[in-house]
Amino acid sequence: MNDPRVLSFRPTAEQYAWTFGGAAPVATISPGTVLELWTEDCFAGRVRGKDDLVSQVCEFPFLNPQTGPFYVEGAQPGDTLAVHFVSIEPAREWAASSTVPLFGALTATHLTATLQDPLPEVVWIWDLDRSAGLCRFTARDSAVVADLPMNPMHGTVGVAPANLEVRSALVPDAFGGNMDTPEMRAGVTCYLGVNVAGGLLSIGDGHARQGEGETCGVAVECAMNTVLVVDLLKGVRTPWPRLESDTHIMSTGSVRPLEDAFRIAQLDLVQWVSACCGLSPLDAYQFVSQAVEAPLANVVDTNYTSVAKLRKDWLPGAGRGAVMRGMHHHLREVARSYLA
Amino acid sequence: MNDPRVLSFRPTAEQYAWTFGGAAPVATISPGTVLELWTEDCFAGRVRGKDDLVSQVCEFPFLNPQTGPFYVEGAQPGDTLAVHFVSIEPAREWAASSTVPLFGALTATHLTATLQDPLPEVVWIWDLDRSAGLCRFTARDSAVVADLPMNPMHGTVGVAPANLEVRSALVPDAFGGNMDTPEMRAGVTCYLGVNVAGGLLSIGDGHARQGEGETCGVAVECAMNTVLVVDLLKGVRTPWPRLESDTHIMSTGSVRPLEDAFRIAQLDLVQWVSACCGLSPLDAYQFVSQAVEAPLANVVDTNYTSVAKLRKDWLPGAGRGAVMRGMHHHLREVARSYLA
Amino acid sequence: MNDPRVLSFRPTAEQYAWTFGGAAPVATISPGTVLELWTEDCFAGRVRGKDDLVSQVCEFPFLNPQTGPFYVEGAQPGDTLAVHFVSIEPAREWAASSTVPLFGALTATHLTATLQDPLPEVVWIWDLDRSAGLCRFTARDSAVVADLPMNPMHGTVGVAPANLEVRSALVPDAFGGNMDTPEMRAGVTCYLGVNVAGGLLSIGDGHARQGEGETCGVAVECAMNTVLVVDLLKGVRTPWPRLESDTHIMSTGSVRPLEDAFRIAQLDLVQWVSACCGLSPLDAYQFVSQAVEAPLANVVDTNYTSVAKLRKDWLPGAGRGAVMRGMHHHLREVARSYLA
């Protein structure tokens, strides 16, 4: 294997994208390129201490800055981008979380609208011990502290949408975007259907860690140094984002209500398994029903995101080898070559 | 520790309960009693081969037979039953699954009503290799077979409901019932709030294994030999069913739409952690948001069930020890004593 | 036409039913009987002034008392009860409404659970001018008063449920119950499928008027003197409650989320029109889609209720005459005979 091409890119303040679609590419890359990227946190770096309230220091709609978009040579509607995360490393020694008025799962919101007062707006600064791989929670109303393992991930990975649309970087949908799944971690390949020429890939919204569902609406948010490999599957359609790790294949769905997000992800996985393993749709329905894991991603964003997850070593028949033409295995090799 | 009292009970055909509430107790037990129970499968044992279609061999509403109810001495509204599963063992060498017309997540149903035709009704018989701990899927439309690990569980565990109600054994709600979570396995303690004198505990709906969400509506259904210990927490209110394993505490919520089930489970866990760990509600909201796992249970029953799950060794402060007065640890000891 | 049989019944405090199913009949009636009934308000008459807070004066679960149940001779599962409202007259010179903590559409609830504080609990007493047909709103926080037309109706009309269940009188479902639709007014016939021998009809929850959706969770609640005729359609199945007025046929659906309630009501109306008018299902789908009205009933109860409503004089072909064997017209005649 030849040395992969490598592009390093750290956006200036003016170079961030705030939308999927509608932003000019920051660079053109060929399939197989390794990207070394800096991503700013979802607050555009403006929440730096517990007195930095989101409603005061942030400037709507300039939230969730994206690094990109990257134009992938040869990518056309009907193809699929493969985005393999080689490493995701917090770029600062701290991260921030917050309640945001009328946002989150355990509060009324602008969409689940009530007459009640919003919850108080509170910021938590988490200390990151990057060598130990820990992030430290410090309670605001008591002396309690608690360490949780880091589990770095990207909340937002996406391409330009279909249907001539431009969507806020806060939205998850069929184009990917703000799905907020902890499964989007190093070692994972994300497959995104291409809707416009070049695909126009962007990433952002790094989380030192996040619970499933992102209940309060905000994770342990931090800037990231992230390395990824971008490749192209010609002639492969991917209606909803898929993920693949060494151990699992995963489908996602993003919509409201949450049961519809569940349906989309599960149907996509049933169809994926059916195609890979030579099972009839009903046989795949039965098999997936007994084998699937269904961790939630977010239940707070404009659309809710559900994940359907299946162990690859449980796939019957030729299933394992047939997944996305072996792309994940290939990108693993590219990553090893890069890291060597 | 003294030897626990033990009651063995295998219902006759006439002794099953088909509801939570509204059925006379089959026995009265004192707190601490070990129950050795037989439970029939959700089909009342009538689906025994691939030609036994549910719509033909089953007799509505006589589905999901429950073993019980058991009247627990001293249990009063405002108390909590603790139900510890010592062992759950498939009672036959096979299990059955099926599509059921207008039931399941990837079909129109009587509640998500459409003009489309139902999916075909198909039965799958799974072979259980109990010594190897495997259940074997055999495709109906191809030669594919696949082994999955057994993970025996009870889909249905509940008490009599509040508000003078009697509910079908197919329903999950605040009284427990047909929650269909794979977390209900051996080694786990389930906490159920008592609504009527004696609590009136029943269990049923054994699954050799089940995916999260129970997508097609039916798990790998089998009769079970199950041992459990039943104990009583006086003066402890439990609004929605909680579970505790050696490693996790879990809250559940069962309602539609699915985001509301998520909200109930997450709010209950936030309040549980707040009370156990001396965190303010907002601090607990932040902590749980970053630490929680959110596996789905079912997205097919009358109500959908969501689980919120937290590692006990992540609980800060005195949290770990304070959970339900140490009941799970105590019941683990009772189980060891019984098994010895 | 012979004089109809008439039964007058005003329950004693002990005679109210608090559930659908599970209550012994207060009387047996033959089809065609006129019932002259007293119904108490949903607060069991305990909210009589603005200082009578529901949470203090009411005793859960003894809310929404029902007058009945009535055992209808000859009614068997597979039949339909026809309940025609001859007159619905407020029995007092005032009515009460209230916010109830964690209940209503514009607040978090026990099911749409949040960490926010409940809204304040406030009672409004409405003055009823029965001769003028007005109910007077008196603001609590200002000097504003406003008169609205009375539009008396019953929030709760139902029979014993299927599936061996007993349901709280606060629940709307396929058996009817607490549907809270303003369409349930004098001059209307309600059709309810029979699930158990005798049907076991109860009514309650009189409203001097109610907005569509019952947004705050509580209408202008009052005791009622109500006259109705009860008849029986042998061999007619009615899966979800239907209504018929002189001008409209209506289907209802009660479930969560609200779009599923909409789907149930619309599908039932499509099937009803298809059967009545000799249209294929797809033709009826098209016709109903362009002709239907879709007023909401309640978006606050355990299940949400949606109504699908079609003008009878728009029904093509023989449609008009074929509705429920002409039962509404017949009961109109009985009512005239009674009133004469």
Add this chain to the structure above:
Amino acid sequence: MNDPRVLSFRPTAEQYAWTFGGAAPVATISPGTVLELWTEDCFAGRVRGKDDLVSQVCEFPFLNPQTGPFYVEGAQPGDTLAVHFVSIEPAREWAASSTVPLFGALTATHLTATLQDPLPEVVWIWDLDRSAGLCRFTARDSAVVADLPMNPMHGTVGVAPANLEVRSALVPDAFGGNMDTPEMRAGVTCYLGVNVAGGLLSIGDGHARQGEGETCGVAVECAMNTVLVVDLLKGVRTPWPRLESDTHIMSTGSVRPLEDAFRIAQLDLVQWVSACCGLSPLDAYQFVSQAVEAPLANVVDTNYTSVAKLRKDWLPGAGRGAVMRGMHHHLREVARSYLA
């Protein structure tokens, strides 16, 4: 009153807009301008007979062409556009409707995803008798015909969205768009909050008539000759589209699930009534709860739309006069002046 300025505009095939936002203005108008517009039907005029299947003759995403956008001089974020419909007249002697595969309320869709087959794709051509004001349904599978009154309306009215977004013309949201409410008829004023300079108003999607909910997903679709007056309310924020007729004020909400659309519309109406009539929020909550009508608009589009509707002559105190600074009355006068 001076003669109003009048602009007539009929787009060429290349001039239609397919999105809200992202399209260059076709003209700049000053507040108070009368627009005489032609709008093409939602099929871009390609469904002209019963053999013109949408999936074959239409070219995605070129559906629902919009006439506009119009840049309104002086309109800035924080202002409100007032759009008064003077007349809406079908431009052809026929209109078309259709089932569309995996679209509609009584079918699985791409978002409510199932394994079932789609419903058949069927086109209905409706004959319009414009002098009699009738549209004629002709069944496809039988000889049945039926006349329904015309009730011409625009399904789609909107401005450029906030948050840097560009949305498909098929989407309803806070910017208006494809709300599909039959309330958008001649004589009505629609208020839309301005998100970008000039507002960028477009309209389209004429319906000769439509049922509430637009159940099959498609109304009686036709090209329209429409006259409207556009005016500007400086310094008035309108978070969600509002409507005003001679008799009613109306709020709308567009989101999924449907109960959230209901909440948005109801909360907006409560706040509107509170502000207009000097009622406290809780008093307005009570008043609206008893007085509101809640007709559904659509339960099929990307977002579902709910309407909350209140009679103006029921508004207490100074309410009636205070609505939107009397703009509707003023535009009625402009319309009279134009028509004279």
